[in-house]
Amino acid sequence: MKNLIDLIHKADSIAVVTHTSADGDALGSSFSLALALDTMGKKVTVFLEEPVPKMLDFLPGQQFVSEYEGGTYDLCICLDTSDMKRLGKRAGIYSNSKRRITIDHHTTNNMQADGLWIDESASATGEMIYKLVKALNVEIDREIAINLYTAIITDTGGFRYSNTTPESHIIAADLLSRNIPSVDIIKKVFDTISYSKMFLMKKTFQNLALYFDGKVAVSHLLNEDIKSVDAQNDDFEGLVNVGRNLEGVEVSLFLREEQPGVFKGSLRANEYVDVAQIASVFSGGGHKRAAGFSIEGGLDECVRKVLTEIEKVL
Ligand SMILES: [Mn+2]
Structure with a gap:
């Protein structure tokens, strides 16, 4: 922490980056940190790969988002990202x-970093940013609190996942005390469904198949x-x-065909399977109970390859 604070104090221009397909933790962490750094008088810019998704358009701090137009920053802070590949086109800003x-x-x-802080016990990167902002002696105002609360509820699935700790609740309680619209945030993040999402959910249910005595659920969405x-x-x-919540399922695999023959795989486990280990076979990664990877080939072939790896650890 002391090293991180030194690096931040010594920098004037600071870029903040996070992974592609940024979610509530990635964006909430980025915007809350940007707001805090701005309070400290830093020149801060957030670089994103894609526009902020509609479900997260309420997050304060989006005025710091900008297009990269070249130049070198004193400091680049990368959040919630395990690998350079996940920075997409913005990898150069960091390196x-x-x-x-x-x-x-x-x-x-x-x-690779001059200041590296990895805390596997944190439910969300937002929990770590909460501690960093406090250590920087910046007041956690309502705007920062909205971002951090969104980060934590996103990555804990509303305090439902096994990564939820007493500390997640203690931090969330402190954020709630800052007069944030928590009911509206939860509704927006978890309950509001777009027409296109409802259609994709319907397809996901239709495509659901079970393997290994119902312990493994597999579903997919085709590019078409x-x-x-x-x-x-x-x-x-x-x-x-959808598969993870089915009674008796330990591992859920979801494959989405991003381009013809190229699938983005998501893995979830309920109780005992380490899916990060399975994802790493396909050069992916993540957490023990939630991981992702990419795989190329036909649908049946890809499903078979992943099922083979799941079977080994079941
Ligand atoms: Mn995260």
Whole structure:
């Protein structure tokens, strides 16, 4: 922490980056940190790969988002990102900056940094940013609190996932005391469903299949289905839980065909399977009970390859 604070104090211009397909933790962490750094008088810019998804458009701090137009930053802070590949087109902003900080809670982080802070026990990167902002002596105002609360509820699934700790609740309680519209945030993040998401959910249910005595659920979306609606990135959020929530299921696999023959795989486990280990076979990563990877080939072939790896650890 002392090293991170030194690096931040020494920097004037600071870039903040996070992973592609940024979710509530990625964006909430980025905007809350940007707001805090701005309060400290830093020149802060947030670089994103995609526009902020509609379900997260209420997050304060979006005025710091900008297009990258070249230049080198004193410091680049990378959040919630385990691998350079996940920075997409913005990898150069990080690698070319004078100093680099990575703050993350993924178990399989392999980023290079001058200041590296990995805390696998944190439910969300937002929990770590909460501690950092406090350590920087910046007041956690309502705008910062909205971002951090969104980060924590996103990554804990509303305090439902096994990564939820007493500390998640203690931090959330402190954030709630700052007069944030928590009911509206929860409704927006978890309950409001776009038309395209409802269509993709219907397809996900239709395609659900069970293996290994019902311990493994597999579903998929084909590229043609995805293209038939104007699907946004957040429309895919949580579809892997359709299989995960079925009684008796330990592992849920969800494959989405991003381009013909190229699938993005999501894995979830309920109690005992380490899916990060399975994802790593396909050069992916993540957490013990939630991981992701990419795989190329036909649908049946991809399903078979992943099932083979799941069977080994079941
Ligand atoms: Mn996260």
